[in-house]
Amino acid sequence: MRLGFLAFRNMVSKPLNLLLSLLLLVLSVFLVTFVLQLSKQLSGQLDKNIAPFDMVVGAKGSPLQLVLSSVLHIDVPTGNIKLEEAEFLTKNPMVELAIPVSYGDNYKGYRILGTTHEYLDKYEATLLEGELYSESFEVVVGSIIAQKLQLKVGDTFTSSHGLASIGVESHEDHPYVVKGLLKPTGTVVDRLLISNLESVWEAHEHGEEHGEEHEEEHEHDIEDEHDHEGDDDHDEAHDHNGHDDHDHEDEHAGEEHDHEDREVTSFLVKFKNPLAMVQLPRFINENTNMQAALPGFEVQRLLGLLGSGIKTINGIALAILLVSGLSIFISLLKTIRERRQELALLRIYGLGTAQLLWVVFLEGLLLTLSGFFLGWLLGRIGIWITSLVTEASYGYNLQMTGFDATEIAFLGVALLITLVATLLASISIFKLNISKTLSDA
Amino acid sequence: MIQTDALQFTYENGSEFSFPDVHLKSGEHLLILGPSGVGKTTLLHLLAGLLPVSSGTISVAGTDFQTLKRRDMDRFRGSHIGLIFQQYHFIRSLSVYQNLVLRQSFPKKALDKARIKELASRLGLSEVLHKKVTQLSQGQQQRLSIALGLIHKPDVVFADEPTSNLDDANCTTVIELLKEEAKICQSSLVIITHDHRVKSHFKNQLTL
Known part of the structure; x- marks a missing residue:
């Protein structure tokens, strides 16, 4: 039997403990990845949009x-x-x-x-097709609008x-003619006529x-x-x-x-x-x-304002991460106390102290990894939902991306906290007296 | 199979135990008798390598315990020694089958599903193999405990008061079962008990 399987069984055998530790971890990872992605993508999009002009x-x-x-x-x-x-x-x-x-x-x-x-x-x-405007009341259409409003070359519409x-008057006597459709640029042009x-x-x-x-x-x-x-x-x-x-x-x-x-x-x-x-x-x-x-200056100022908000949320997320580490520590400590006899039994079965540590560590690791991925997934779902909202009201859509370097670093921090929590919780394993533990029952 | 010489053990609280020398040949069984408090369990734990001796020597299956480091002792126990406890100890998060697999797995032994099924059927555990250990009846727990002591074909099986909770009929059944399984595995059986009902089943006896 693989020790990982044992660790997994041990983890799921206490569903309430598992739920608490997992929830804290998921919440913390969700907050960090969501806010990180949001600010990164927002500033990326802003930079791209202001880049052509000084x-x-x-x-x-x-x-x-x-x-x-x-x-x-x-x-x-x-x-x-x-x-x-x-x-x-x-x-x-x-x-x-x-x-x-x-x-x-x-x-x-x-x-x-x-x-x-x-x-x-x-x-x-x-x-993408058609031609550029040359006369008055001819327009080219950005890709998002063309897709949303199903506009084609030759269509006409009246503006409001x-x-x-x-609730606005429309200029019915001056209809616009769609002369061309633009390829997606990932900039403001996509949602302009x-x-x-x-x-x-x-x-x-x-x-x-x-x-x-x-x-x-x-x-x-x-x-x-x-x-x-x-x-x-x-x-x-x-x-x-x-x-x-x-x-x-x-x-x-x-x-x-x-x-x-x-x-x-x-x-x-x-x-x-x-x-x-x-x-x-x-x-x-x-x-x-x-x-x-100066767009560059103004956008930087705007992001500076957002930045303090982002820092606050990151601080909260880090606090939750620490609490989640504490929760994992307490949960493991409790587990080890409750399972002293099982751990002693494993020693009888031929497992050394290092392997017992490994079982406990694997349990913490499984918890951290599953919490991290769940939280990350939730963060991406959050980005997706936010994207729907921002696209509807501002025309900004956010990209779904894989792991980025900061998120990997965050995973590293979470794993480090787990490692420390496990080691601290496992000290008693080193001093396990199997004879006494098994006969005390 | 088992050879001890001038065995002594001192607990931290100062209580001292000296034990008579034990000589047991391969395949032979031994019944260790004595009233509570004379150190039966202590002797058993010394012989099984759960406690380090204070003085004297122990050799089991040709291995001198003094030469073994902590980690090697764990490995040696894993492959050469079977233990049946007075209180039943299982891994509660695993099923009956998984408990047996776990006992077979260390150190580095191939999974032998046929052996598990065979032993389970002989001990009447086939029906409950995939149940959680917490769902077993008292009798089933007793038999699983025996299965866990024997599944890895140890050289010596140590049993601590295996019959203390049983009525006369079951007492005989369990003793027969133990002897039978030990014979199949070619294991030596060392039983400690204060239960005089067991006496008649073993000719090789040591009274503390």
Whole structure:
């Protein structure tokens, strides 16, 4: 008979003890692996989404909100900025690329983002089928949306005003046409409908021509900063436009009759030169009516806030792990006391002290391993459920992965605690007096 | 088979025991008689290697106990000695069958299922082989205890008061059973008892 089998039988012969030790262990491992995976995947996804851009320029307000809305597409925008005012960015020698993005409408809760083709290039989004948009009211569809809404090339839909899908006017006279479907990128692009900027403007203009019902909606969602920009700092904006970008007006004047009124939600900027990181945001924040936010910095700040929460949970999990180690220790100690005669009997049967230790250790090991794997499995199920929730409300889905290094290290810690617990519990085995134990009965 | 010389044992509390020399040939049986408290169980545990001698020598199956280390003593006991206790000792988390397998398994012996089934059927345990040991009746526990003392074909079987809880009929049955099994295994039988009913069954006797 293998000693492992004996250890297993011993373990399951006390179901209540087993349940208590196992529950504590499972709870601790669940907490650690779940939180670990969650924070790791969250920061991984955030990093991937902000990687293409170094700076975002938008209306004044909270920089975190600007990053969340314009780069991660999960919050409402801080407001709009004048296209004209921000276009100097595209001419700046330190800037590699500045892409305007504009929001206005949604389709069934998914945002329609007006931007240039360069936006897709930066996220390395390529077409699965169809072609890119070239005219107004043509869109390409991110992979998650295409799958969720069963959109195909050639489908048409009407957008709803604002960013939320509920109870909002729809622009029925300007239907969008699906021109292409995008391959999955694992980034925000997967849950965006992307059109050109003109689509957003034209849908807007149309909306503004309509009655008062719309007006309310506009003020709330898109143009809440309109007045502020237009009136308060108009002069300042013109000033800097004048000296920064001399040929700007010549180039664009007359291209569109109301160019000066064109607004975008923000500009996404990639720097050519790391020095720009220091100079440009400060310049924009001090000299213009707009604000510049650094996605990397804001995301780090956000994760810093999450980090303290994660540390707390890890601390709790570690405390539970210690209690679970204590529970295993007490359970083994009790087992050894109750089984003194059986252990003495095993010595009669030819097992040495080392083998007795091994049986007890195996019992602890089995308990730890099964607790660890159960807890780990529960953690992954937790990730899966969380993924369903975050995908429904934020469009973020989490990946199911195998063991990672930290989890293996955690297993090591759990095993070490078991080893110590077993050895401490087993001291009496070394001093076992078989003659006395067996005749005392 | 068993050879002792000037055996003495002192307990920690100071009580001292001196034992007469024991000489037992292979296949011979020995009945050790005496009232309670004269050290019968102590002698049995010394002979079975459960207690280290204070002075004197013991040799069982040609092996001098003094030459054995603790671990070697465990191994020697495992393969050469069978023990039947007054109180029954089993591994409670295992079934009857698993208890017998466990007794056969150490040190390094091949599993002999046929032997287990055969012995179980002779001792009337076939029906309960896969029951838990805690579910056995008193009589079944007695017989399992005997089976566990013999399953590994030891050279010597030591039995401590095997008949003390039994009525006359069962006493005779158990003694017959022990002698019969010892014969099949070619084992020597050493029984300690204060039960005079056993006397008539053994001619080789030692009174302490």
